[in-house]
Amino acid sequence: MTTSNSLKALFTSLLLLSASFVASSAQALEQVYAAFEKDGKPTMMYRPKSTPRFNQKYDLSVGILPVKDRRVMNFYWYKDDLFEEPIPQGVTDILYNELRGSSLFKKVKLLKSPLPPKPDNAALQAYKEKHSIDMVISADLVSFNMLREKAGKMTTGVSTGAVVAAPTRVMVDVSMFAQLIHLESGTLVWADSVARRGQAFALMSVLAPEEVGSLTRQTLGLVFSDLKMLLSAGGKMMVKR
Amino acid sequence: MKNIVRIPQLIALWLVVTSFAAQAKTSDEIKALSVPIPYRDASMIEGAVALRSAVVGVEYADRKMQKRMFARRLDKDFYPLLIRVTNDSDQRLLVKAPDTYLLSQSAKIEPQQIHQVFNGLIKTGKTGRALGSIVTLGLSNLLGGNNAVMVQYDGDINEPLVQNMYNKSLKFSIVESGDTLSGFLFFDKKASKGKKNELALPLQYLNSVETFVVEVPVL
Numbered sequence: 515m516t517t518s519n520s521l522k523a524l525f526t527s528l529l530l531l532s533a534s535f536v537a538s539s540a541q542a543l544e545q546v547y548a549a550f551e552k553d554g555k556p557t558m559m560y561r562p563k564s565t566p567r568f569n570q571k572y573d574l575s576v577g578i579l580p581v582k583d584r585r586v587m588n589f590y591w592y593k594d595d596l597f598e599e600p601i602p603q604g605v606t607d608i609l610y611n612e613l614r615g616s617s618l619f620k621k622v623k624l625l626k627s628p629l630p631p632k633p634d635n636a637a638l639q640a641y642k643e644k645h646s647i648d649m650v651i652s653a654d655l656v657s658f659n660m661l662r663e664k665a666g667k668m669t670t671g672v673s674t675g676a677v678v679a680a681p682t683r684v685m686v687d688v689s690m691f692a693q694l695i696h697l698e699s700g701t702l703v704w705a706d707s708v709a710r711r712g713q714a715f716a717l718m719s720v721l722a723p724e725e726v727g728s729l730t731r732q733t734l735g736l737v738f739s740d741l742k743m744l745l746s747a748g749g750k751m752m753v754k755r
Numbered sequence: 756m757k758n759i760v761r762i763p764q765l766i767a768l769w770l771v772v773t774s775f776a777a778q779a780k781t782s783d784e785i786k787a788l789s790v791p792i793p794y795r796d797a798s799m800i801e802g803a804v805a806l807r808s809a810v811v812g813v814e815y816a817d818r819k820m821q822k823r824m825f826a827r828r829l830d831k832d833f834y835p836l837l838i839r840v841t842n843d844s845d846q847r848l849l850v851k852a853p854d855t856y857l858l859s860q861s862a863k864i865e866p867q868q869i870h871q872v873f874n875g876l877i878k879t880g881k882t883g884r885a886l887g888s889i890v891t892l893g894l895s896n897l898l899g900g901n902n903a904v905m906v907q908y909d910g911d912i913n914e915p916l917v918q919n920m921y922n923k924s925l926k927f928s929i930v931e932s933g934d935t936l937s938g939f940l941f942f943d944k945k946a947s948k949g950k951k952n953e954l955a956l957p958l959q960y961l962n963s964v965e966t967f968v969v970e971v972p973v974l
Contacts, residue, residue: 584853584927587869591917633964656927661918691849691927695964705849705961707929 549723550596556727558597558604560735562615568746572703574648575621576694578613579628581606581653584691590660596726605655605690605734612738613651618745623647635700642697649703653692656707660726661685665715681715686730688712688737694749704749708740783826784915790823792923792937797841802974808844811969813837813954816939824939825919833872834946836954836973839937842930844960850936851957851966852925857942858970859949866940869920929961 583602588594597604606624614622625645629652630637642648665683689709696703712733714721721729797803800812816835821828829835838855842848857864925938946952952973959966 584851585868586853586924586926587921592870592874638964654927659921661921662914663918664914691929693961693964700964702962702964705847 546590547593547596553723555596555598556723556730558599558601558727558730558734559608559611560731562608562612563735563739564615568616568618568742570620571618571746571749572649573620574696575623575646576613576619576649576651577623577625577645577647578606578610579625579650579652581609581655581690582628584654584656585658587659589658596723597730601658602655605653605658608734608738609651609653609692612742616742616746618742619649625650629695633695633700638695638697638700647697649697650695651692652695653690656689656691657687657709659687661687662716681717684714684716684721684726684729686712686726686733688730688733690737690741692741692745694745701750704745706741706744706748708737708744710736710740712736784919787824787826788915788919788922792824792837792939794935794937795839796935797839800839802972803839804969804971805843806969807960807967808842809848809958809969810841810843811954811956811958811971812839812841813971813973815973824923825916827916829872829941830944830947832944833867834942834944836940836942837937838925838940838954838956839935840930840956840958841935842932845932847932847961848930849959849961850925850928850930851959852927852938852940854957855925855940856955857946857973858953858955859946862949864942864946866942869917869924869941872941873917873920 581602589596589601594601599607610622610624613619623645625647627645629650630641641650662685663683665681687709688711689707691705691707693705694703695701710733712729714725714729716725795812797810797812798805800814803810803812805811814837816824816829816837818828818830820837821830821835834857836857838852840848840850853866855866857866920939923939925936925940928936930936940954954971954973955968956971957966957968
């Protein structure tokens with residue numbers, strides 16, 4: 515065998531051996547997406563906690579406006595359809611369920627149409643009459659994203675010598691801004707933002723879809739619990755005259 | 756004959772070098788993650804505009820800043836701007852960052868979403884990086900590594916860049932009284948052709964439902 519032939523053989527075998535271990539980030543992503551297609555997309559929806567019970571803060575009816583998507587990026591890289599529900603729609607439904615169960619308001623109604631683009635007093639009054647409600651909650655979804663990062667380094671087992679991959683920290687960020695508007699007076703009664711980060715560790719880099727779903731629901735639960743707490747504790751008091 | 760022998764050698768050498776270059780770039784991106792946006796009050800930025808006790812300053816993120824903040828150049832495809840908002844009032848201020856637009860040559864340009872920005876960046880270097888992985892992992896396999904090595908590289912390549920851009924982007928946020936918010940917005944490259952660009956940033960004080968827009972020149 516000549517030198518050139520041996521070099522060619524070495525080069526070819528090197529490529530063949532390595533070809534089965536290609537791990538570009540694009541492929542890693544496709545693995546995540548394929549798992550969601552195969553196992554089915556998880557749901558965002560959960561049953562709201564019945565505790566703590568809140569005292570009725572506002573003896574008025576409130577309308578929940580469709581949640582506006584204000585995120586800077588999709589849920590995970592360029593994919594946004596990893597849940598059973600479209601994300602803004604799912605968050606709107608959760609907001610409705612949570613406020614219905616909280617008893618903070620006399621009546622909670624889900625609204626389909628957004629507030630007028632120029633919310634002056636006349637426009638708000640017309641909106642109030644059209645929908646027969648006293649107040650609206652306008653919420654903006656600021657983040658609803660999954661991020662991953664390596665947590666630590668690859669290790670070698672003491673007794674077996676087996677190589678153990680570094681775990682991957684999977685984080686789900688959820689943050690929201692919400693404002694409560696009294697339609698008749700055009701007053702901003704309450705406004706605040708809530709943010710939570712849920713995290714879990716995946717030993718093989720990728721969490722199973724249902725694990726992502728569970729982590730997301732858990733994080734959403736904390737966000738809405740904070741939101742109800744802030745709504746109950748803060749904001750202007752409404753006095754009947 | 757000698758030339759034929761050298762070609763595979765050269766290709767193998769190129770692949771090995773590429774693999775190390777890819778790993779080096781990733782480590783720079785991890786380092787950039789811990790580099791914060793330098794704190795400056797918006798009034799310290801040249802051309803800052805004050806309106807209703809809100810001060811907004813905008814600066815073009817030059818190549819030096821791009822490298823320091825993101826460990827790579829972004830201006831090949833995008834027009835990156837660093838925006839700072841200082842709240843000089845006694846009310847909380849809401850910065851409606853996703854509604855921002857750039858007025859450039861009488862066109863209204865909206866900011867790009869982060870996944871659109873890094874998607875373009877990842878495509879640029881994907882081939883080189885994938886080949887880098889092939890050689891690194893293939894060599895590791897030859898030298899007695901196993902599939903765990905593959906897991907180490909899986910998704911490791913671009914996650915720091917994604918997280919860094921996500922952390923440093925200007926988001927829909929509340930600025931407390933006396934505080935300053937800083938973050939990047941990425942516009943389409945065509946905005947760089949405009950000589951007199953102006954950024955329009957909608958703001959709202961949280962004692963009212965009214966939104967007002969601050970227009971700031973980009974110097």
